[in-house]
Amino acid sequence: MELSLASVKNLPAEALKFVTDRLAKIDFFDETKADLQKDSPWYQLGGMYYLAWMVVLVSGVILVALYLPTTEQAYNSISILSETSLGSILRGLHKYAGDGMIIAATLRVYRMWFNAEYKNKGEITFVLGIILLLAAMYSGLTGYLLIWNQRAFWATKVFATFPTYLDITPKLWYWPWESLPIKNGTWIIPNAIGAVTKLIGDWTHQGMTTSQILMGGSSIGQATMTRFYSGHFAISLILLVVTELYFYKNRLKRLNLGWPAILTILAMLVFTATILPAESGSRANPEVTPLPILSDWYFLALYQMLKYMDPYWATIWTVGIPVITIVLMLLDWGPERELKKRPIFFVIGIMAIIQFIVFSALIIANQANLDRDPPYWYAHIILCLTIGQFWHWSMYQQVLPLRSWWLFNLVTSVWYLYFWHVSCGEWLFKWWHAITMGTSIDWNPANLYWNIIWLVSSVLMFVISEALIWRHDVKTRQSQQLELTA
Numbered sequence: 084m085e086l087s088l089a090s091v092k093n094l095p096a097e098a099l100k101f102v103t104d105r106l107a108k109i110d111f112f113d114e115t116k117a118d119l120q121k122d123s124p125w126y127q128l129g130g131m132y133y134l135a136w137m138v139v140l141v142s143g144v145i146l147v148a149l150y151l152p153t154t155e156q157a158y159n160s161i162s163i164l165s166e167t168s169l170g171s172i173l174r175g176l177h178k179y180a181g182d183g184m185i186i187a188a189t190l191r192v193y194r195m196w197f198n199a200e201y202k203n204k205g206e207i208t209f210v211l212g213i214i215l216l217l218a219a220m221y222s223g224l225t226g227y228l229l230i231w232n233q234r235a236f237w238a239t240k241v242f243a244t245f246p247t248y249l250d251i252t253p254k255l256w257y258w259p260w261e262s263l264p265i266k267n268g269t270w271i272i273p274n275a276i277g278a279v280t281k282l283i284g285d286w287t288h289q290g291m292t293t294s295q296i297l298m299g300g301s302s303i304g305q306a307t308m309t310r311f312y313s314g315h316f317a318i319s320l321i322l323l324v325v326t327e328l329y330f331y332k333n334r335l336k337r338l339n340l341g342w343p344a345i346l347t348i349l350a351m352l353v354f355t356a357t358i359l360p361a362e363s364g365s366r367a368n369p370e371v372t373p374l375p376i377l378s379d380w381y382f383l384a385l386y387q388m389l390k391y392m393d394p395y396w397a398t399i400w401t402v403g404i405p406v407i408t409i410v411l412m413l414l415d416w417g418p419e420r421e422l423k424k425r426p427i428f429f430v431i432g433i434m435a436i437i438q439f440i441v442f443s444a445l446i447i448a449n450q451a452n453l454d455r456d457p458p459y460w461y462a463h464i465i466l467c468l469t470i471g472q473f474w475h476w477s478m479y480q481q482v483l484p485l486r487s488w489w490l491f492n493l494v495t496s497v498w499y500l501y502f503w504h505v506s507c508g509e510w511l512f513k514w515w516h517a518i519t520m521g522t523s524i525d526w527n528p529a530n531l532y533w534n535i536i537w538l539v540s541s542v543l544m545f546v547i548s549e550a551l552i553w554r555h556d557v558k559t560r561q562s563q564q565l566e567l568t569a
Contacts, residue, residue, distance in 0.1 A: 105207040111215075111326055113191070114335045128191040130340040132215065134348055135183035139222075140319060142177040150229070152312045154305050157231040158366045165363055175356025181223050183352065185381050188216035196432050199420040201412050209412055213405050218318050220381055225315040227379060228308070236303065236367035238378040241386075243297040243307070245401070248394035249290035290398075303369070375449050384442035391460055426478065430471035434464065458533055465492065465537070469544060476548075480555050489548045492541040500534050 110116065113129025120126040149170070151160040164170035192212050195201060201209035228239045283289060299306025330337055338345075378386055385404075389397040415428050422429050438460065472488045475481065504511040510531045516522075 102207075105204045108204045108208065109211065109329075110205075110208045111211065111329060112337070112339075114330075114337065114339055117336075117339045120339055125190070125194050127340060127344065128187045128194065130338050130344075131348060132184055132187040132191065132219075133338055134340060134345060135180045135187060135352075136219075136319075138176055138180035138349070138352060139184065140323070142173055142180065143319070145173060146177060152229065152308055154231060154308055154367075157229060157308065158363070161230050162363050165360065171360045172353065172356045174361040175359070176352055178361040179352050179355050179359075181219065181226065182380075183348075184219040185216065185223065188212065188219050189381075192216055193432060193436070196412075196428070197422050199415065199422075199425060199428075202415070202418075202420055206412065210409055213408060215322075217405060218322055222315060222318045223379055223381070225311040225318070228311045229315065230363060231308070231367050232364035233367050233371070233373055234364055234377065236369070237373055237376045238382075239307070239311075240303055241376055242378070243303065244294055245389075245394070245398055246293040246297075247290040248398045249293075250288060375446070377446065380443065383446050384439045387442040387446035388438075388460060390446075391458060424478070426474035427468070427471035427484070430467050430474070434467040438463065458530060462533065462537075465540075473547075476551060482552055482555075485548050485552070489541065489544040492537070493545055496534065496538040496541045500538055504531050504534060 108115075111129070112133040113120070113126050116126045116129070120130075146164075149160065149164055151157060161174070165174060192209075195205075195209050195212055224239075224242065227235045229235075295301065297307070297310065298304075299310050326337075329335075340348075377383065385401065388400070392400065411428070411431065415425065417425070419425055442460075468488065469492075472485055476485045500511065504514075514531055
């Protein structure tokens with residue numbers, strides 16, 4: 084009892100030590116990896132981010148003197164600026180340096196992921212890398228509305244109004260106590276999620292409140308322009324203050340890039356800004372909706388993913404992806420840092436790259452139909468993680484990860500088949516009746532065929548996994564018996 088009490092008393096001190104140890108190894112822009120930069124250019128990504136950021140800040144300060152942040156004058160001020168060679172290059176530098184920040188931050192997060200840099204007290208640095216990526220992305224998101232052209236206006240409208248779906252619980256959701264007696268279309272487990280969302284929404288109206296804070300009202304107008312203009316500055320200002328305090332306190336060099344690298348990057352930015360001037364597009368028109376509505380390139384994959392989901396879950400996923408990435412990082416608690424020794428996390432990283440490229444291409448091609456297309460996204464995740472699980476088993480023969488994975492898939496596929504295709508739409512019965520009676524039915528009602536394939540694959544996963552575990556146990560017992568007889 085005394086030991087447990089002592090452990091409880093030491094928890095605050097241990098927690099403080101845990102944080103301070105990781106803060107001591109924090110790294111904003113790869114400033115502590117100067118030695119590694121000599122051997123690999125991948126460790127120069129932090130410096131590239133910082134250099135691009137400085138270009139964004141300097142060009143932004145100049146643009147402030149020439150830009151008029153009103154809905155009536157913003158587009159004209161940008162158009163006039165673009166008519167001069169110097170103004171066009173200045174706009175291009177601001178835009179492409181911002182894109183460079185996002186590219187460098189994204190590659191840096193992947194580098195940390197594949198090299199497991201979050202291990203050995205690097206967790207906070209990894210989280211900081213994600214924050215720097217999000218800061219660059221949302222700085223761009225708030226910035227391109229300021230052009231006040233058609234594409235930016237409507238993409239911002241989608242972004243700013245999406246939180247309102249948090250106030251609308253998905254179709255066929257009820258309060259938990261309304262599921263007794265069981266009603267047709269009642270979600271069992273997700274009822275609790277819907278109930279919590281509805282309860283919070285009744286008090287705070289979190290979706291509408293968030294949307295109105297972003298837009299400064301119920302529609303995009305001058306208040307929205309003012310808030311995005313302020314937010315665009317605030318993101319860089321807050322980040323600048325934090326980083327300068329950090330560098331001042333630790334006496335570290337801000338930019339660990341040689342002059343050849345610096346001049347090359349600057350030349351690339353000037354060259355790109357010259358041959359590919361930043362477009363102005365047409366003036367924003369709230370009365371005409373462009374189709375398709377596309378955001379900047381770094382949000383395209385997210386837009387496509389959201390087309391395949393219920394708006395409620397799409398909103399949750401928008402916020403959840405960075406959180407899930409951090410949670411997965413915390414689950415990689417093994418000592419291995421080599422990529423080939425971390426098969427599950429290797430597969431997750433490759434899967435994320437594939438989905439980003441494919442989804443970006445699909446939305447550009449305007450290929451998405453929520454009611455028609457099978458959920459390739461979910462199937463791809465399940466397939467990739469299954470490959471990673473069996474690969475992990477071949478290396479370590481750990482029972483818990485493999486058994487947990489088939490159990491999750493089997494339980495989830497059975498539950499989804501029952502909920503959606505039996506309880507809600509009775510599609511399973513209609514489908515079976517159509518087969519036995521020889522009548523016609525929809526090609527794939529509510530993705531029933533996909534659900535059946537998922538269930539069958541889960542059963543196969545269970546059989547193969549348990550066979551591998553049984554075989555491993557037999558070999559283990561045989562080796563133990565040989566040792567005893569010897």
